[in-house]
Amino acid sequence: MNSLRLAVGLALSTLGTLGLGALGLPAAPDLFLLPVGDTARRGGAPLAMLAGLLAGLIEDLVSVPGRLLGLHAFTKVLVGYVLATIAARMVVEKPAAVGGLLAGAVVVESLALVLLLWVLRGEALLPAPLLVLVRAAVTGLLAGALQAASRVPWRERREARRRMKLG
């Protein structure tokens, strides 16, 4: 079930990223972080890292052509492990907590990306802090909204609405 959820999440993230890329938003949310965070909260560290690996590889493939394959895979594996470790010790259910966690994950991933590029290329390419913060905030808000939406009993509401129409 988790695998199916992950596959659907990755597919939606890919479509969303492509769509947002087409819009050319300056600080688009990190959609691939959402299935990774979801898997980390539900499936444990190994599955979260594998989810991070898949999400990162797909992100590297669909991102700007010519980027390094494995760059986001590295950072997302790391973020998946961190998120899974945190989720194993805390209860992260509230939308605000999920949003905050993923916003922090965006910042951590940005830092890991800078560090990795510095190791590989020998030069520190610091991103604009404001962009990182906006991206983290947008990603956190989106994650919080999705978490809030997932907590709504949609089936019961639909059943109740149907019974009202019949009655």
Next chain:
Amino acid sequence: MSTPPLTSRRPEILLAILLSACLVALSLQVRRPTGETVGERWLQSLLAPFVDAVTGVRAARSDLGEWSSSRRALLSENRRLRATAEALEAELLHLRDVERDRDRLLALLGAHPTPPAGTVAARLVAVESTGPFRTALLDRGADDGIRPGAVVVAAEGLVGRVVAVGAGTARVQLLSDRVAAAGVLLARHGRAAVARGDGRGGASVLYVPTIEAVEVNDPIVTSGTDGLYPTDLPVGRVLSVTRKADSLFWDIQVAMAADPARTARVFVLPPIRTSDVPAGAAARR
């Protein structure tokens, strides 16, 4: 009951594997300005110590071989130089010996600038002193023209005379022999006397009356009156002059001019015949 996989128990292992795989993949894509990938650079850095170690070992082996070869060459050269040094040392000793002989011969020639015909240069090879008898051995004999009665002189003065001749050697009776004697003159005042060996390396001068003023260090030479030795050969110097009670003659001890123990090169003069005695000496006699 099944055991969970290792990665489930230790997610850090899976994390390390995945991160390493990503890092390797990235390192193979990123190229440095020099053209090599980061992975190649890392691999080179990783292998550098081993390469250095192997290079060092090869260099050490080469150095060792060179050292061994140099050592063999040095040992060989050392042996050769040692042999050369020994040969040169032997040659040096020989040359010093020759130089000494030359100096002695020059001294002999200086002392006797016109040796008579038949004079033979010889070497005293042994000096024997058994009791009162004092003799020496010459390295020349009858084959070299040495005859009994030949006079042996050194640069410093009279040594003795030949008393026995072999084919290649000759026996010399030294003047210090107890039974050796020679006619002498006290050169300072021309007083004739007889010198007689004392058997102890010196001689005594006999028959000098006490009215003669004899002093220590007075030179004594041969007088030629004995028919054995030519005239004016240095015999020695007066060592001491004493007078015994009721004696009419001085008791004179002589320090010999030539020391056979320290004299190697000598001239062997042909024997003196009686007819060769000079007229002046005969008159003094």
